[in-house]
Amino acid sequence: MARPSDKARLRHTDRQREQVLAHPLARGLCPDEVGRFLAEVPQRRFPSVAYAQRGRLPLIQPRGGVPLFDAQLALTKALSDAGADFIPLTIDSCTRHNQYDTAMQLLRRSEEEGHSYLNGYPLVCHGHELTRQLYAGLDKPVSLRHGTPDARLLVELAIGSGIAEIEGGGLCYCLPYSEGFPLDRALLYWQYVDRICALYSTPERPIHRESFGPLSATLVPPAMAIVIEIIEALLAAEQGVLSFAVSFGQTGSFTQDVATACVLRRLVREALDAHGFQAMQVHLVYHQWMGQFPMQRERAAALIAGSALIAGVIGADKIVVKTVDEALGVPSAEVNAEAVDTVRYVLRTFAAPAMIDSSSIAAEAALLASEAGSILEAIYGLSGDMFWESVYRAFQLGWLDLPFSPHADNANRLLTMRDANHSIRIVDPGAVPISPADAASERRLLSGRVDEASTTYRQILADIMLMV
Amino acid sequence: MARPSDKARLRHTDRQREQVLAHPLARGLCPDEVGRFLAEVPQRRFPSVAYAQRGRLPLIQPRGGVPLFDAQLALTKALSDAGADFIPLTIDSCTRHNQYDTAMQLLRRSEEEGHSYLNGYPLVCHGHELTRQLYAGLDKPVSLRHGTPDARLLVELAIGSGIAEIEGGGLCYCLPYSEGFPLDRALLYWQYVDRICALYSTPERPIHRESFGPLSATLVPPAMAIVIEIIEALLAAEQGVLSFAVSFGQTGSFTQDVATACVLRRLVREALDAHGFQAMQVHLVYHQWMGQFPMQRERAAALIAGSALIAGVIGADKIVVKTVDEALGVPSAEVNAEAVDTVRYVLRTFAAPAMIDSSSIAAEAALLASEAGSILEAIYGLSGDMFWESVYRAFQLGWLDLPFSPHADNANRLLTMRDANHSIRIVDPGAVPISPADAASERRLLSGRVDEASTTYRQILADIMLMV
């Protein structure tokens, strides 16, 4: 039995750190210098402080990353002026796959040809000294948004740039974001990242970690997302991280969103306390609809407004915002700022009642809690020395199985569909260890769906295109 | 004690009807011919049928009225194609004040100069024969939307045009819609309208009546709206109307909307049953935000989407839709159709959980039910022969007092403000007979408001401009 524990804490990372910082693009970053720099930036640059000062409304965080420094500076100002509470730095996909040469080449082309060849900010190419200037004088937290199985160099440079929130994790940045990066290696690399975050942290200025709950953003059953979020909170806690956020993506069902929020909050707290990690503070982040967006501008705006209202209802600590151009492409600074203004407007004007409940919400929450509990217990029960090894073993066994994952080793036996309330139901659990009773409940809730028999691509597409 | 009862039913309306139909613009309308015509239009032209066939989602009704027949026909088609379940006919303000000559003059100018001088469709000028052709082949109910203290001629011609839903009432189309039309006269004229609707009705094809709950759409405390809606349901039931809808306008508070919907539904049913009107079917209609709209297009779209989601949550039978041009002026057919599409989109995609509750919703509902109950009991207790006389007496006593009413006889002693949840609170009940305990609860709930002392125009404006 390998329960999560601080015995798994990496005792000496120096040798590995030397290797990581030996990369030419690390440009001789010095951890001590970065430590001193972090001690001087404004305190509100640390998410734990921003969260502590939060009023009644969820904090707002857009996405945003463009190749060139000047354009990123302009975008940062526009988003801050529009009322963003967290400033994003979204990293391009080449850098996410450690293809720094391609990133450098495409950065140059973007400069020369005056339009973007990269879908984000190539931080490793720009380096931490230049990137620090993006945030000179900023008193809001900056969040690194990427999808990087091996993020060791990227995160060293990001923290070196004064970025105090690091999104990601061994599971959530491997299974949805790579075609086959070995999961065991990703889990170990993210142990290193968690450890570095802990080393840079002080009680008042902790480097904050946030897990990516939406995963493949496509028909992921909430129980699976809840389990993965709890695993990553535990893995980070093992390394000494003290400030963490779990998150999940809008499911497409109002009922299931409210139930997921309530179960995720409760179970992550229980799991941390049960393993002696009472000291870790946990927040809840809600991602606006992460699946296929409607092309029609008015519908996209309505989707953004409706999901902002749900964020208010579930009392999310932070909401990650989409724009009306989501189905088209990377949005302009104006469209992005407009999305921040609209979400802020909805959160302010539709002051939603806290703690709402209903019979359908309570039933959904009970089912999700039972399913997540069963999967976690099964993983805790696996033999082995380290909790991360049990996690890896569970993935190989198909106990952790992510619908629509590009990963070659993903079991792909877990099948899901939407019920009449648009909630995501488990048609076939595959090897996922939920109880037979829960599996039966899932299928019963599906009986409402008339065309459940037909699994033609049209019917799967209908569930994916729910919001179009 | 003058309790509502069918003893108040007008026994002989022939003489008054002759007078009404003697108006030259009645163009010799013949009630029998209209009766035969109503028996032949498609059954789905009757709201009771549309409501009975309603699926899970609220039915959608836009607003819309333009001076010229051709333009109104095009608008009718555009709204129907966009998915409207009810088709509106919004009447211009001259006709609402029985200024038929001015309406005729402005209709002609609109024709000659190619732009509108009227803010709606002058049905009395166009007549019922021409207006019938607007709806040839339509199998959806048409709703007369206006604001007319003396609607006797207008309603005769509307029903003659095949319109089977008549909005209005003695209180709701007098107090917010006239600078001083004598309320007793309005109450009697609307008894006539209710009676005509009942006479044209058959059990399968009842002419449907809908009361206008938003009233002045400005800081109206829900208890007052609930009381006025119940009064108008009772007055219509006295005249034999069998199909009725009560309505209310979005309050600006998610919590208060949910509470208002639940209390209004329950109390109107109880009041009707208590007075022997079990046969009357009652539906609940929700008006999207009726106050000052934001000029900014994206915010207006967000307000429309957010309020559509609330309509889903409260399980409204029908939602009356606003457009993104609300703050600018009468919308174009395209903008109006777009609003229908967006609301339909939100209702479909955000399948809200039915019967939600929370501690704050339950507390609000209890307070509103107690206040509405007290006011109704006081009115029932007034001496007099007819219930409508008690209603008139209550208005003179200031027991019925409408904030922001243009009516010269309105008491204007009832003062309201928003609390921290944006709910409308009673600062001073004036003569409105709510219990001292409830009045104290209202003030206690206001304590959250910091600036409650200052009643400068800026602070009142802030409550009015909540959604801007």
Add this chain to the structure above:
Amino acid sequence: MKPAAMPDSPAMTHPRPGKTRIVMGVIGDDIHVVGNRIIQLALEESGCQVFNLRTRNRPEHFCQAALEVNAQAIFVSSLNGEGEHWCAGFRQRLQEIGMGDVLLYVGGNVVVGKRPESEVIALFKGYGFDRVYHQRPDIGPAIEDLFKDLAHGQTQ
């Protein structure tokens, strides 16, 4: 229909010396009173003496009231779109009763539907209005303009 004679609201009878005297009201068969209520409060808070005709007025109601209280300015509101019809020839009516120099402002949603801003302003300037506040929710700027115009002695 409103009685042609001046409504006998208390503030109407005797203008107070020194205070800026303003007649205001909503024109046409228009019952929008919320803005009317707000404008009265705002004008009074900035020290004006306000004669409010409230809603559903004809042009002659404004002219008669302006004559009676020797008004320095008239604020005409139109929200329901009838303004284009009822405001025609407004300045001429004032000139006919010797009040041609009164400051004349109009505001609200002064035409039906969306029309080019420049076209709307030209239309009401043609009717003799000094300033036009079409689709401008905030009354603040208009009150500043009022005191600027008064300071320039545009009126006695």
Add this chain to the structure above:
Amino acid sequence: MKPAAMPDSPAMTHPRPGKTRIVMGVIGDDIHVVGNRIIQLALEESGCQVFNLRTRNRPEHFCQAALEVNAQAIFVSSLNGEGEHWCAGFRQRLQEIGMGDVLLYVGGNVVVGKRPESEVIALFKGYGFDRVYHQRPDIGPAIEDLFKDLAHGQTQ
């Protein structure tokens, strides 16, 4: 990085006679797989034999697979915006290995951000693509076009 050699997915080995043989996959460091999954299902349901390279491919992966299975068409997907870079010179690569006549389609969000539709289509036609489906969520029309193009014997 993906191994340069063809991944040994079962459908890969021996093309079935008579069925239209299509190679498909996502190009660049792009891991968007949802559309890829849907397109495979749709093509198979319309009777094609599909060789799916899945995600994170280079142009040479497509060319090698097309040669190996003697493909009649190649469906290239690009969602993350890297298409403009990786699709350059695609037709030329095919010509160099004697596959110059293969039908070549591209679709998804093929450039970064919003660019004029005409400019995007011209760009990829310049790379040698027969058809370009930029920001077109529905795969239906592309499959119809495929059978039309095949019927015109544009390919052996």
